[in-house]
Amino acid sequence: MRPFDRLMEGKVLTMTSKVTPITPDMAGCWGDGSRGVYMGEHIQDIAMAYGWEGPALDSEHEHYLEAWDEADEFMQALAPEGFEFTSEYGDWSLVQLDEGDE
Numbered sequence: 001m002r003p004f005d006r007l008m009e010g011k012v013l014t015m016t017s018k019v020t021p022i023t024p025d026m027a028g029c030w031g032d033g034s035r036g037v038y039m040g041e042h043i044q045d046i047a048m049a050y051g052w053e054g055p056a057l058d059s060e061h062e063h064y065l066e067a068w069d070e071a072d073e074f075m076q077a078l079a080p081e082g083f084e085f086t087s088e089y090g091d092w093s094l095v096q097l098d099e100g101d102e
Helices: 003-008 033-049 064-078
Strands: 028-031 083-088 091-096
Touching (some): 028 033, 064 083
């Protein structure tokens, strides 16, 4: 089970939901590449659970990519020190930076 799924298992998100802060032990895949073009919707959903107030846009909206980028940037700001969210091979994951990357 992926970290975000494990964290949210059995919970119903509302606009007032409180989500546990992101910690190093939550490193791993938060969205697998099978989502394809819909990955942005998934990232927006996660960002909203963490307090992002941007427009949640579906993949058909002309500003979808901008909303996806904004949600990703929001999540980057919440990543623990020495970690970042990255997209590699289609997966969106929280990974530890190499010492030279910090």
